[in-house]
Amino acid sequence: MPVQLLKIIKGQSEPPLPSHLQKEDLKHLQEGIDHTNKYFQGLVILSYPVTTLRDGTDFFKVVLQDMDNSCSRINSVNILIYGKMAEDCAQVVHHGDTFVVAGFKLAKSPTAREDGRHDCHLEVSEEAGSAIYIYSKQRTTDASKAALMSVAPKYVYTPLNHLKDGTVVNLYGIVKFFKPPYISKGTDFCSVVTLVDPSNEKLTCSLFSGNLDSLPKIYKVGDIVRFHRIKIKEYNGQMQGITSGGFASLTFDGTVGAPIVPRTSSKGYSFVHEEHKTVEDLRVWAASNLSISEPAIKLSGVQPMLFFDLTCQLVAKAKVDGSSFLLKVWDGTKCPYPTWKVPVKARDLEGEEVLLRRLRNLTVDILVYDNHVHLATSLKIGSFLRIYSIHTKQASADNDDASHIEFHLHGGTGYGRGIGVLPESNPDVKDLKVFLESVDLSNSQDMESMSSVELDDTFYSDEAFESDLKRYQQLPVTVLTDHLGLNNTELKTILNSTAPQQYRIRAKLGTYKPQKLYQAVKLHCSKCNSLQEVPHEDELALILQGSAIPAPNPELHNTSWYDSAMWITQDQKQRKIAIHFVRHEEILQEPENSLLMMEGGTLKEIWKLTKRFKCVIPVRSTEHGLDLLDISAPFLFQGNKRYYGCKQCSTPKPINSLSSMVAQQQQPSWEPTEIAEVLGIEPLQYVFVMKFTLVDGTGALDAYLLDYENFFKIPASQILTTDFLQQKMQMIMNALCPPGGKLDDFPWLECFIKSYNVRDAMEHQVYYQIFDTTIVEDVIY
DNA sequence: TTAGGTTTGG
Numbered sequence: 185m186p187v188q189l190l191k192i193i194k195g196q197s198e199p200p201l202p203s204h205l206q207k208e209d210l211k212h213l214q215e216g217i218d219h220t221n222k223y224f225q226g227l228v229i230l231s232y233p234v235t236t237l238r239d240g241t242d243f244f245k246v247v248l249q250d251m252d253n254s255c256s257r258i259n260s261v262n263i264l265i266y267g268k269m270a271e272d273c274a275q276v277v278h279h280g281d282t283f284v285v286a287g288f289k290l291a292k293s294p295t296a297r298e299d300g301r302h303d304c305h306l307e308v309s310e311e312a313g314s315a316i317y318i319y320s321k322q323r324t325t326d327a328s329k330a331a332l333m334s335v336a337p338k339y340v341y342t343p344l345n346h347l348k349d350g351t352v353v354n355l356y357g358i359v360k361f362f363k364p365p366y367i368s369k370g371t372d373f374c375s376v377v378t379l380v381d382p383s384n385e386k387l388t389c390s391l392f393s394g395n396l397d398s399l400p401k402i403y404k405v406g407d408i409v410r411f412h413r414i415k416i417k418e419y420n421g422q423m424q425g426i427t428s429g430g431f432a433s434l435t436f437d438g439t440v441g442a443p444i445v446p447r448t449s450s451k452g453y454s455f456v457h458e459e460h461k462t463v464e465d466l467r468v469w470a471a472s473n474l475s476i477s478e479p480a481i482k483l484s485g486v487q488p489m490l491f492f493d494l495t496c497q498l499v500a501k502a503k504v505d506g507s508s509f510l511l512k513v514w515d516g517t518k519c520p521y522p523t524w525k526v527p528v529k530a531r532d533l534e535g536e537e538v539l540l541r542r543l544r545n546l547t548v549d550i551l552v553y554d555n556h557v558h559l560a561t562s563l564k565i566g567s568f569l570r571i572y573s574i575h576t577k578q579a580s581a582d583n584d585d586a587s588h589i590e591f592h593l594h595g596g597t598g599y600g601r602g603i604g605v606l607p608e609s610n611p612d613v614k615d616l617k618v619f620l621e622s623v624d625l626s627n628s629q630d631m632e633s634m635s636s637v638e639l640d641d642t643f644y645s646d647e648a649f650e651s652d653l654k655r656y657q658q659l660p661v662t663v664l665t666d667h668l669g670l671n672n673t674e675l676k677t678i679l680n681s682t683a684p685q686q687y688r689i690r691a692k693l694g695t696y697k698p699q700k701l702y703q704a705v706k707l708h709c710s711k712c713n714s715l716q717e718v719p720h721e722d723e724l725a726l727i728l729q730g731s732a733i734p735a736p737n738p739e740l741h742n743t744s745w746y747d748s749a750m751w752i753t754q755d756q757k758q759r760k761i762a763i764h765f766v767r768h769e770e771i772l773q774e775p776e777n778s779l780l781m782m783e784g785g786t787l788k789e790i791w792k793l794t795k796r797f798k799c800v801i802p803v804r805s806t807e808h809g810l811d812l813l814d815i816s817a818p819f820l821f822q823g824n825k826r827y828y829g830c831k832q833c834s835t836p837k838p839i840n841s842l843s844s845m846v847a848q849q850q851q852p853s854w855e856p857t858e859i860a861e862v863l864g865i866e867p868l869q870y871v872f873v874m875k876f877t878l879v880d881g882t883g884a885l886d887a888y889l890l891d892y893e894n895f896f897k898i899p900a901s902q903i904l905t906t907d908f909l910q911q912k913m914q915m916i917m918n919a920l921c922p923p924g925g926k927l928d929d930f931p932w933l934e935c936f937i938k939s940y941n942v943r944d945a946m947e948h949q950v951y952y953q954i955f956d957t958t959i960v961e962d963v964i965y
Numbered sequence: 966t967t968a969g970g971t972t973t974g975g
Contacts, residue, residue, distance in 0.1 A: 360970095361970055361971090362970090363968095368966085368967040368968070369966085369967055369968085370966040370967030370968090371966070371967070372966080372967060373967090374967060374968065376968065376969075377970095378970065388968095388969070388970065390967080390968045390969060391968095392966085392967060392968085419968095419969060420969075424968090424969065426968090426969095489973090491972065491973080504975095505975090507975075508975065551975075553974080553975065554975095573972065575972070575973055577973075592973080592975075594972065594973060594974075594975085595974085595975090596972075597968095597970085598970070598971055598972050598973095599970075599971060600970075600971095600972095601972070
């Protein structure tokens with residue numbers, strides 16, 4: 185048997201290694217030496233997932249450390265295992281096992297320079313007559329023994345376009361629609377699930393079980409399921425799936441690159457290497473062929489007359505009457521509309537009173553009806569829920585005409601209406617918990633007054649307005665961050681002086697340009713001092729489209745520092761997309777910390793990836809290797825930020841330069857400035873460029889503001905992609921220069937300005953720039 | 966058995 189598990193009993197191998205084999209030292213692993221009857225022994229310090237090479241051969245790589253020479257500079261060696269042995273070996277080997285390899289072939293290691301290992305690697309395969317012996321550090325489980333002996337049951341999975349009436353099959357599918365489990369009119373729980381697969385066929389399944397736990401744990405459209413023993417029946421001319429005896433299911437997150445952890449109640453399920461690949465392949469297919477990842481709606485984003493799914497935490501609950509039940513929930517954001525409060529007696533409300541009071545501005549009342557009441561009654565306070573297809577209804581209160589929003593979960597299960605309890609391990613719950621903990625409750629009062637000012641001035645009293653106005657009139661709305669010894673100078677004096685000089689002034693903002701604030705954002709190169717426009721979305725889309733030619737070159741895939749995946753979109757365009765996941769110390773980092781490179785992706789696809797991964801670099805294949813795109817495109821996407829480089833000052837280097845960051849740093853933090861430096865990019869900074877016309881009764885002066893984030897305390901880099909910041913900036917400008925107001929009522933600004941000369945052949949002009957000045961914290965509160 | 970996807974009354 186080419187792969188064999190052995191034990192060490194009383195220091196001896198049991199069974200013993202074949203007697204003709206002799207141990208070979210790492211330093212004797214050299215080309216030209218005969219290793220026929222030799223074996224090499226080392227400790228498994230790394231192993232990679234099994235991959236399939238282009239010719240269909242399975243391939244598995246492990247790294248062994250030579251324990252006899254563990255202090256040497258080079259003490260590890262790559263073992264490349266091909267064919268059946270790759271699979272056999274992968275199923276039983278663990279980190280820390282002692283690994284013996286005999287009958288290997290020696291070859292130069294192409295990655296020795298980067299990985300610092302032995303300059304040869306060992307090639308191993310059944311065809312070459314190799315043998316592997318493993319002394320397992322972990323107790324060998326029955327499952328792995330079974331796998332080694334190839335007796336693990338092999339399941340056959342039927343594509344959805346090959347289903348036949350009356351059969352019982354196993355299948356995989358991507359959830360296109362689902363109803364979370366509810367109590368059926370019979371005796372069981374029911375969940376209806378519609379699947380699709382790459383055959384583009386649909387299958388709707390009715391799943392029943394007396395045990396809630398044995399129904400698939402689907403949390404969102406796009407999840408991937410594996411069903412075993414589902415019965416296929418024809419109904420109304422279409423195939424339909426129904427639970428049959430022994431039905432079992434696994435459910436996986438459908439996000440490309442997310443950990444592959446099955447959700448199931450089955451204890452002894454089998455899930456082998458090929459199935460990992462099946463799940464990842466389905467994820468990749470879904471990512472490019474189905475539009476399922478609609479951004480989730482938070483309470484801050486609700487609109488009247490909307491059906492939406494809400495991920496939230498239960499704060500309190502109460503019985504209202506026989507057919508309706510109240511759930512008070514929050515998600516940390518504030519609904520921008522006044523919300524309906526269902527009248528219930530305080531003693532009927534189950535939930536912590538103190539918490540209810542603290543969260544009163546952030547909780548919303550959801551009234552659930554009929555069939556949902558039973559499940560709602562059983563919910564635990566504090567649990568995390570996803571409530572599907574909540575209806576937001578706009579209604580007018582009787583006593584005045586201020587309208588409010590009501591949240592209803594109507595009776596029935598149409599459109600997947602229902603309530604699902606999410607486990608704490610759910611990634612959305614993890615995110616929500618972090619967010620809820622970050623919510624500053626002392627601030628929620630401010631947030632409330634802010635949205636009230638903006639949306640409903642009846643909530644903002646005249647007295648409050650008067651007092652704020654008074655405050656504005658007395659105190660300047662700016663503060664100076666330096667040079668405090670300087671006295672104020674009248675604008676008239678400044679206008680009559682020569683440049684360059686610095687002044688402290690007290691003035692009002694008569695007007696400003698541009699009035700459309702998004703036009704104020706530019707890209708600034710601090711090296712050559714040039715200003716550039718931020719490329720428009722359409723422009724970016726075109727650049728990315730152009731970069732898709734030429735198609736990804738498979739020769740550049742799967743190198744020593746990144747793993748690649750490529751696929752073709754199934755739409756008419758048949759676009760080729762490749763993603764290269766950068767590895768670090770042989771392992772992929774957590775998605776949220778990792779960097780990936782993408783070829784052929786659209787703006788939307790890149791945007792989707794940035795939700796999941798820390799950095800995305802768009803690249804293209806050239807004859808030399810992977811390169812950055814045209815420098816007009818961002819060289820990096822991080823979160824909702826796009827990083828651009830200066831055309832004049834950058835000298836882009838090949839993408840391979842990034843591998844040095846992977847090699848040098850234990851945990852690359854992927855700082856944009858560092859990435860830029862490594863790639864030869866001179867980064868551009870987002871900056872607000874505005875012209876303020878300042879007046880003080882003695883004169884008027886145009887001063888330029890060039891601000892990254894100090895003046896407004898808003899990062900210019902985020903304003904274009906963040907609605908909230910745009911609103912905040914608009915409110916600041918409205919406070920500095922109230923639209924329609926009289927100059928007398930405008931607030932005072934204290935600023936530093938400096939004058940400077942600009943000369944050309946014909947003209948000489950003096951310009952002014954604002955510096956070391958910032959807006960006071962509470963200007964808009 | 967139950968559901969068989971397709972909202973909206975309270």
